[in-house]
Structures are given as structure tokens and as C-alpha cells.
Amino acid sequence: MGANMQQPEEVGRRASGRPLYRAIADELLAGIGQGIFPVGTLLPGEMELIHRYQSSRHTVREALRVLEDMGIVQRQRGRGTLVLSPEAQPAFVQMVKSPEQLFSYPTDSAFRVVSEDSVTLSGAVAQRLKASKGSRWTRISGPRMFESGMPVCWTDVYVLPEYATIARQLGGPNSRPVYETISKAFGEEVQKIGIEIYASSFEEERARALGVDVGTPSLCLCRRYHGDKGRVFEISVSEHPAQNYSYSLEFTSGWQSAGHWSWNK
Amino acid sequence: MGANMQQPEEVGRRASGRPLYRAIADELLAGIGQGIFPVGTLLPGEMELIHRYQSSRHTVREALRVLEDMGIVQRQRGRGTLVLSPEAQPAFVQMVKSPEQLFSYPTDSAFRVVSEDSVTLSGAVAQRLKASKGSRWTRISGPRMFESGMPVCWTDVYVLPEYATIARQLGGPNSRPVYETISKAFGEEVQKIGIEIYASSFEEERARALGVDVGTPSLCLCRRYHGDKGRVFEISVSEHPAQNYSYSLEFTSGWQSAGHWSWNK
DNA sequence: AACTCGTATTTGTCCGTACATATTAGCGCA
DNA sequence: TGCGCTAATATGTACGGACAAATACGAGTT
Numbered sequence: 001m002g003a004n005m006q007q008p009e010e011v012g013r014r015a016s017g018r019p020l021y022r023a024i025a026d027e028l029l030a031g032i033g034q035g036i037f038p039v040g041t042l043l044p045g046e047m048e049l050i051h052r053y054q055s056s057r058h059t060v061r062e063a064l065r066v067l068e069d070m071g072i073v074q075r076q077r078g079r080g081t082l083v084l085s086p087e088a089q090p091a092f093v094q095m096v097k098s099p100e101q102l103f104s105y106p107t108d109s110a111f112r113v114v115s116e117d118s119v120t121l122s123g124a125v126a127q128r129l130k131a132s133k134g135s136r137w138t139r140i141s142g143p144r145m146f147e148s149g150m151p152v153c154w155t156d157v158y159v160l161p162e163y164a165t166i167a168r169q170l171g172g173p174n175s176r177p178v179y180e181t182i183s184k185a186f187g188e189e190v191q192k193i194g195i196e197i198y199a200s201s202f203e204e205e206r207a208r209a210l211g212v213d214v215g216t217p218s219l220c221l222c223r224r225y226h227g228d229k230g231r232v233f234e235i236s237v238s239e240h241p242a243q244n245y246s247y248s249l250e251f252t253s254g255w256q257s258a259g260h261w262s263w264n265k
Numbered sequence: 266m267g268a269n270m271q272q273p274e275e276v277g278r279r280a281s282g283r284p285l286y287r288a289i290a291d292e293l294l295a296g297i298g299q300g301i302f303p304v305g306t307l308l309p310g311e312m313e314l315i316h317r318y319q320s321s322r323h324t325v326r327e328a329l330r331v332l333e334d335m336g337i338v339q340r341q342r343g344r345g346t347l348v349l350s351p352e353a354q355p356a357f358v359q360m361v362k363s364p365e366q367l368f369s370y371p372t373d374s375a376f377r378v379v380s381e382d383s384v385t386l387s388g389a390v391a392q393r394l395k396a397s398k399g400s401r402w403t404r405i406s407g408p409r410m411f412e413s414g415m416p417v418c419w420t421d422v423y424v425l426p427e428y429a430t431i432a433r434q435l436g437g438p439n440s441r442p443v444y445e446t447i448s449k450a451f452g453e454e455v456q457k458i459g460i461e462i463y464a465s466s467f468e469e470e471r472a473r474a475l476g477v478d479v480g481t482p483s484l485c486l487c488r489r490y491h492g493d494k495g496r497v498f499e500i501s502v503s504e505h506p507a508q509n510y511s512y513s514l515e516f517t518s519g520w521q522s523a524g525h526w527s528w529n530k
Numbered sequence: 531a532a533c534t535c536g537t538a539t540t541t542g543t544c545c546g547t548a549c550a551t552a553t554t555a556g557c558g559c560a
Numbered sequence: 561t562g563c564g565c566t567a568a569t570a571t572g573t574a575c576g577g578a579c580a581a582a583t584a585c586g587a588g589t590t
Contacts, residue, residue, distance in 0.1 A: 061572095
């Protein structure tokens with residue numbers, strides 16, 4: 001078959017308008033879903049697929065790459081194409097270039113430390129922070145305000161007692177996030193961040209500090225920073241007046257990285 | 266140059282042991298980082314890269330694919346390769362196996378459709394939904410309750426008028442998400458989901474419907490579903506009583522496609 | 531100035547080939 | 561049986577070509 005003869009039969013094969021490699025990917029996908037290619041087994045080799053679909057290796061590889069990007073198969077040189085999962089693992093992945101974007105604090109706002117004390121968590125607070133009851137933390141509290149005087153939020157930062165000294169480095173107009181300060185000063189490497197979002201309303205003390213009415217709806221964000229071996233080294237709780245603040249996320253259709261599967265290591 | 270002559274000089278060019286296409290990708294990446302190819306501009310075309318690196322189109326395309334998988338460039342037929350970001354997007358990545366997990370509606374809860382009407386967005390509502398003022402939508406509204414009778418949320422679902430018929434398929438104990446129903450029925454492929462979270466408090470009508478007090482703090486989630494070419498085909502707004510609901514996210518330090526770039530290890 | 535249309539450019543799809551490299555299976559041999 | 565080597569197999573990398581399709585652009589027209 002000459003290299004220039006692919007068009008006529010080509011058009012015939014992809015009457016649907018879809019690219020051929022995608023059609024092959026779909027058919028393989030269907031086969032995996034129907035159990036024709038069970039999870040844990042190897043897909044037919046490229047050569048056999050070439051025969052089966054009467055196409056080129058390039059096209060077949062393109063189809064297999066689609067499945068690989070979807071996390072459905074894992075390819076390995078010298079071994080073959082392993083079926084990992086019966087169905088697509090559509091992973092909606094939030095792209096966050098840096099943990100800072102999880103805050104998106106306006107840059108023209110300032111955190112003011114009004115108190116720093118050592119606390120032992122009571123049951124209710126511990127449950128809210130998902131920390132163990134009775135554990136000891138250093139709590140740094142204060143409001144964050146725009147330069148204009150408009151309130152951004154009230155923040156309680158809980159850090160491990162050995163990190164209490166960072167309190168002196170906080171505050172001011174363009175201060176860095178606390179986790180970053182700790183990370184640089186003590187060499188903690190942030191491995192995971194858990195965020196919990198919930199609604200509440202302002203109690204009297206904080207309402208007065210931020211200059212809003214008591215009972216104003218509020219949006220609370222509780223962030224837990226995990227360092228080495230998953231140890232939580234910082235928990236921060238921010239309470240925002242509802243009318244000033246909303247939290248946005250964006251998820252793009254992508255696919256879970258196949259590189260995460262460790263079956264081969 | 267014959268097709269069988271690539272090996273000798275080939276080995277010479279890739280003395281580092283890494284594939285040629287990766288070396289090209291690395292060089293382009295460095296160029297982007299150094300501002301030689303600024304963000305927002307087009308990368309040199311494939312043909313020029315072929316000349317510059319004296320390689321084949323296949324190899325150049327493989328290199329560009331690496332950058333594309335890393336989210337650094339975006340390719341478009343007839344236009345070129347657009348530089349999106351100056352650096353790798355290392356990142357805190359939220360793993361969500363399926364869009365459903367963005368909801369985490371309890372399975373033992375049911376959505377009940379109480380109204381379905383055609384609306385034209387006023388300015389205020391349009392701003393909240395980030396939709397254009399005056400655009401027309403079909404709105405499907407109703408409460409979601411636990412089987413026990415405890416309220417989960419009130420939901421307003423806005424869909425494009427041509428998708429209005431899906432209202433009949435909604436409701437019931439174990440109904441699927443609306444976006445999924447639309448996706449299957451009309452072939453819409455979800456490409457992006459934007460979520461905005463904010464706090465509010467219940468107005469009288471919804472408070473009565475859910476059986477909570479007026480003024481109860483609430484957590485609102487506004488989800489915008491983008492389909493083909495970024496067109497928004499569904500917007501849903503859920504209002505949850507604060508005491509029953511919180512929203513959790515988890516971010517792990519990693520990269521979007523770790524398996525694709527061994528260049529930095 | 532705005533609009534239409536044809537052309538040039540650019541990436542997408544698809545075919546062919548060859549050799550490199552990792553893995554596995556099997557064979558021979560101690 | 562157990563070890564080491566070889567051959568077969570599979571994917572990875574890289575070269576070549578051609579046509580399809582979407583976009584950008586400019587010439588010409590309205």
C-alpha cells in the first residue's frame with residue numbers, strides 16, 4: 001500500500017467525521033468497558049491492532065496515547081499495554097500555581113496581630129480544627145483590613161509551639177503567608193493543604209473589630225498545612241464578611257496523571 | 266537524508282542520553298522562561314523548528330506535545346502554538362476522580378422539582394451568575410432533602426432553553442447530576458467547571474421550604490458548566506443551611522503530569 | 531469602512547520505514 | 561533445580577512523505 005493511498009479508504013472508514021485514531025480509541029475503550037480486555041491484562045500489541053484496524057502504527061499509537069492520557073492504560077516498553085481501569089477517570093484538576101492562590105488575599109490589605117497566646121484545644125474547637133483535643137498550640141489572632149479601612153477577615157492562626165517565634169515576623173502591609181514564613185524559617189516543606197469552607201455569622205467581639213454588624217453572614221475558611229510525614233504544623237481560620245468575599249475555583253477537564261500509578265516500581 | 270541515516274548524528278545530538286524530542290522541549294521551555302518566547306506570543310512554527318533543530322516534524326511535534334501536556338503552550342490548527350505560561354505549573358493539585366465529587370451530595374437525599382420556568386436574567390442575577398444580562402434560561406428550582414426530612418439545600422438550575430426537556434428527567438432519590446444528564450442526552454462534553462462559594466442567609470420563601478429559620482446563615486455554591494468551545498450550558502446555585510454543610514478540598518504537592526517530564530529529576 | 535473571497539500559513543491526521551531499548555520467555559548447561 | 565545467555569516481543573524514538581482542515585491575511589469589491 002502506497003503512502004499516498006490512504007485517503008479514499010480513509011474517508012470511508014471515518015464517515016462519522018471523527019479522526020481514525022479516536023475511533024480506534026473509542027472501540028478499545030468500549031472493549032475494556034465490556035470486559036473484552038479485563039483490567040489487569042495486556043491489550044493487544046500495536047502490531048495486532050495495526051492488522052485489526054488496517055491502519056498504521058502511528059495511528060494506533062495515537063489511539064493508545066489517548067487511553068494513556070485518560071489513565072485507562074499504562075504502557076511499558078518491552079512489556080505491553082496494561083489495562084488499569086475499566087472506565088475513564090475524568091479528573092477535574094484545579095490548577096493552582098502556588099499555594100498563595102488558595103488565599104488570594106488582596107495585596108493592598110494588611111494583617112494586624114492583636115493577640116498571641118498559648119492555648120489548649122477544647123473539644124469543640126478541636127473538632128472544628130480537626131485537631132486532637134487537648135493538644136497545645138500557639139494562637140495568633142487579628143484582623144486583616146484593606147488600606148481603605150474596609151474589613152477583609154478575622155484570622156486565627158494556630159501554629160506548633162516551637163514555631164511561636166514567627167509571630168514577630170507577621171503583620172504589616174505586604175506580609176507573606178504564614179505557612180511560607182514557617183517554611184522558610186524552619187525548613188518545613190508543605191506537602192498537603194486541606195481546606196474546609198463553611199458559613200457562619202459574626203459574634204460580637206469580631207464584629208466590633210471588623211466594624212460589621214453582629215450576625216452578619218460570614219464565610220469561614222479553615223486551612224490545615226501538613227509538613228513532613230503529614231504532620232500538621234499550622235491551622236488557620238479566616239472569617240470573612242459575606243458581602244465582601246467569595247471563593248472561586250476552576251476545574252478544567254483533564255486526566256489524572258498516569259504517572260501516579262506505582263504498579264511498576 | 267535517508268530515513269536510515271538518523272542514528273549516527275542522532276547519538277551525537279543526544280549525548281546526554283535523553284531523547285531528542287525532550288531536549289528540544291527543554292530548550293523551548295528555557296526560552297519561554299527567559300522571555301525569548303514571551304507569554305501570549307506564538308512559538309515558532311513547526312517548519313521553522315524543523316530547520317532550527319535539523320530534525321523531523323514528528324520529533325518537533327513530540328516536543329511540542331510535551332509542552333502542551335505540561336500546560337505551558339496551547340496548540341491550535343491554523344493559528345500556531347501559543348505560549349500560555351512562563352513556567353511549569355507545579356502545583357497543588359486537587360485530585361477529583363469525577364465531577365461528582367465536587368458535589369458530594371449525600372446519596373440518601375432527593376431533589377424535588379417544584380418549578381420550571383423560562384427567565385430572562387436581570388442585571389443583579391446576571392452578575393451573580395456571571396452570565397450576560399438579558400440572556401434567557403430555563404430555571405428549574407426545588408429543595409434537596411434527606412430521607413429523614415432534614416434539608417440539604419435549595420437549588421436553582423439554569424440551563425439553556427434547548428435543554429429544557431431534561432427537567433422531566435430530574436428529581437427522585439438517586440438522580441444523577443444535571444450536567445451528567447445533559448451531557449448524555451445532548452452530547453455536551455464538560456470541559457470546565459467554575460465554582461464560586463459565598464455566604465449568605467436564607468430569605469423567607471426558601472427558609473420555609475427547607476424548614477429553617479429566616480436569616481439562618483447559608484453557604485452558597487454557584488457552579489458554571491462549560492461545554493464545547495467554552496460555552497456555558499448550565500449554571501446551578503445551591504444554598505445550604507450553614508450548620509449542616511461544609512465544603513472540603515484537599516491539595517497535594519505534585520504536578521499535573523508527573524509522568525511526562527523526567528527532565529527535572 | 532466593511533465585507534467577500536481566494537491564498538498562504540499552520541497545525542491535524544495518516545501512511546510508510548528503520549533502529550533502539552526494555553522486558554519476557556525459553557533454551558542450554560551446570 | 562537453578563543460573564545465564566539468547567531470541568523473540570513489545571514499546572520508544574526518529575526519519576520520510578502526503579493530504580485535510582482551520583485560521584490569518586490581503587486583494588478586491590461594495
